[in-house]
Amino acid sequence: GISGQTIKRLPLYLTYLKTRKTDETYVSSTTISEDLRLNPVLVRKDLACVMTGKPKVGFLREDLIAALEEYLGYNRLDSAIIVGAGKLGRALLDYPGFDAYGIEVIAAFDISGDDRTSARPVLGIDKLDDIVKRMHIKIAILTVPAPNAQDVAKSLEASGIEAILNFAPVHLSLGESVIVKNVNLATELAGLAKSLAEAKEKSNE
Amino acid sequence: GISGQTIKRLPLYLTYLKTRKTDETYVSSTTISEDLRLNPVLVRKDLACVMTGKPKVGFLREDLIAALEEYLGYNRLDSAIIVGAGKLGRALLDYPGFDAYGIEVIAAFDISGDDRTSARPVLGIDKLDDIVKRMHIKIAILTVPAPNAQDVAKSLEASGIEAILNFAPVHLSLGESVIVKNVNLATELAGLAKSLAEAKEKSNE
Ligand SMILES: NC(=O)c1ccc[n+]([C@@H]2O[C@H](COP(=O)([O-])OP(=O)(O)OC[C@H]3O[C@@H](n4cnc5c(N)ncnc54)[C@H](O)[C@@H]3O)[C@@H](O)[C@H]2O)c1
Ligand SMILES: NC(=O)c1ccc[n+]([C@@H]2O[C@H](COP(=O)([O-])OP(=O)(O)OC[C@H]3O[C@@H](n4cnc5c(N)ncnc54)[C@H](O)[C@@H]3O)[C@@H](O)[C@H]2O)c1
Structure with a gap:
């Protein structure tokens, strides 16, 4: 080698x-x-x-x-960070399911600073820029409160993030170089309710 | 009227x-x-x-x-409960996005008993059966740890739940009368990573 x-x-x-x-x-x-x-x-x-x-x-x-x-790993497409280590962010930080898809969640960042309660590190948001640049991380999961989402997303773009999985219920306005994928779990629930309604209709025929 | x-x-x-x-x-x-x-x-x-x-x-x-x-509202297809009020369950309990789809999250239930920290109630799991039956609730969101998911799902079925949005990373084995929809947020992240890889390939051509 x-x-x-x-x-x-x-x-x-x-x-x-x-x-x-x-x-x-x-x-x-x-x-x-x-x-x-x-x-x-x-x-x-x-x-x-x-x-x-x-x-x-x-x-x-x-x-x-x-x-x-x-x-040299400048195109780190298999690493992601979580931004906003609240309830949803920490649930995702602990979730083992990402490994099976070959994606490693490196750390979560939060405005409330470092803490050691999770298996993976939660770091203060002030450390994000340096880590993203040094490790060439391209993917971020955004789980901050809705009012903060746009500002945080803009700073992620400035740090070099090129893809955001957005959970905040706001439309993000970013440059062309950033791919945004919005997740809304309400659509999943609505889809399930619809399937149930259809199953009930069918059984009433 | x-x-x-x-x-x-x-x-x-x-x-x-x-x-x-x-x-x-x-x-x-x-x-x-x-x-x-x-x-x-x-x-x-x-x-x-x-x-x-x-x-x-x-x-x-x-x-x-x-x-x-x-x-009389016996087919309550617009109400849901959350089972497992941990990090993910509470993030969903606080999420306002469900209302827009006409689905009301009535309460969350947890083995750790009642608490009043969230805007919507978190109740002890022992209260679930009575509430589901009285209010004819058909839809449950399952956010308990993986080892407990199958047992909890079986008891939901026994209480009359007919549709489960399952976040636990296990296959649920239930009767025909229950519709299960599995959610895996890792597939969302993998999809985003793939879009980014394709965008990079395109820009290298
Ligand atoms: N898409 C969905 O289906 C769905 C479901 C549930 C929650 N959500 C959304 O996910 C987001 C998080 O929900 P939650 O329940 O975990 O909220 P939360 O309040 O528990 O967590 C938010 C975290 O973000 C941190 N934070 C705030 N401003 C920050 C900043 N500028 N930089 C870094 N961190 C910051 C807070 O300290 C907190 O830890 C919310 O926008 C919520 O609406 C979406
Ligand atoms: N599908 C996904 O993409 C995804 C993402 C994140 C987490 N998860 C899964 O969601 C689940 C919850 O994750 P979390 O981080 O919120 O876990 P957590 O440990 O923070 O919460 C689990 C909660 O369930 C409660 N509980 C345990 N046994 C119970 C029972 N028998 N009846 C009622 N409540 C019970 C616990 O008291 C706890 O409050 C886990 O299975 C996790 O793997 C899935």
């Missing part, structure tokens, strides 16, 4: 690729090794773990950036 | 119709008034509020029973 040393160098390549000014669409491991003053054989081996380049040409710069980000 | 006196008499007619031994499919207001020793004009006027009979023949007995039950 990949070595610990390679893992340490990959973020260097990524930062380099994202920050260097260039019009070139291709970049070679040789160029990277020269600019970063690393052994070219080492760089070539490192990058080979992440992506296959074209002989003589190297890598399509955008593709190499994407591959490095993917490799 | 209907008079208070009529409302008082309707349950009498219903009990009479349900308990009297007869092979006749039709029953007239005259027969009812004779057996109950009431003024026949009074009985005819009362029943006219509930259903239109056939001249000379009277009422189809089963239809009159159904009409009286309907009128």
Whole structure:
């Protein structure tokens, strides 16, 4: 598998690729090794773990950036946070059902600060921005009171959240880069009541 | 509209119709008034509020029973109870969204007994059977821990519940007369994660 040393160098390549000014669409491991003053054989081996380049040409710069980000977990689509650790938020924090879908609930955040009563951590909301950015978390479950939902959602967007499962009974107004899915358990209950009414009608025929 | 006196008499007619031994499919207001020793004009006027009979023949007995039950709210399809007033149960108890669908959450029940912290009542589970039967409640929301769900569901069935919105992550094994709808919020979250993954794929093309 990949070595610990390679893992340490990959973020260097990524930062380099994202920050260097260039019009070139291709970049070679040789160029990277020269600019970063690393052994070219080492760089070539490192990058080979992440992506296959074209002989003589190297890598399509955008593709190499994407591959490095993917490799380093920048697109963490299997992690979620809960925002608003009240009754509903804590019920979801304790619910084991998410694991079966390959989604890990990392932590819940609340304006009332840290506490240790749940199996998974509840942290103060002031820690959210740092954690979301460091861990590249993209998905949030929103369970704050309705009056606070829009403001909280806006700050989640600013922190880099790209998908919100919204339980608050308000329409969220966010930029195009955020997918919002609204959950209303009343529709589930209404559907059940309807099925019961239909079953009763049928039995009366 | 209907008079208070009529409302008082309707349950009498219903009990009479349900308990009297007869092979006749039709029953007239005259027969009812004779057996109950009431003024026949009074009985005819009362029943006219509930259903239109056939001249000379009277009422189809089963239809009159159904009409009286309907009128007296025996088919309460717009009321629900919550069973298990923990984190999730209380979040649902406080949620105002059910009213918009015309469903009233009457109360929550819990093994830990009565308490007055929520806007709507939380009552001890020992009170459930009596309330469900008196108020003819048909719909229950099940939010007890997974190990207890099957037993609690069985006792709900015995109390007359005919539809369960089940949040516990277990398959409920009940008789044919109970409709079960399982809710798994993990599928909602997984759906959102999938939408995000697809949006990312699209933007990489
Ligand atoms: N969609 C549905 O079917 C459904 C069902 C039940 C509840 N809800 C909704 O879910 C939300 C939560 O319900 P609940 O019963 O758990 O409420 P709650 O009051 O028990 O919990 C809300 C939590 O959010 C925290 N909070 C408030 N402002 C915050 C902020 N700015 N940042 C971070 N945390 C903050 C509070 O400290 C509290 O812990 C409500 O909007 C409610 O209407 C929706
Ligand atoms: N479907 C989903 O997406 C989803 C999400 C979250 C939680 N859940 C499930 O919902 C259930 C409740 O979760 P929670 O976090 O609110 O749990 P909780 O432990 O906070 O609440 C459970 C409540 O049920 C009560 N109870 C236990 N046995 C009882 C009995 N025999 N009769 C009446 N009440 C009884 C307890 O006293 C407690 O108040 C659990 O089964 C959980 O797995 C499902």
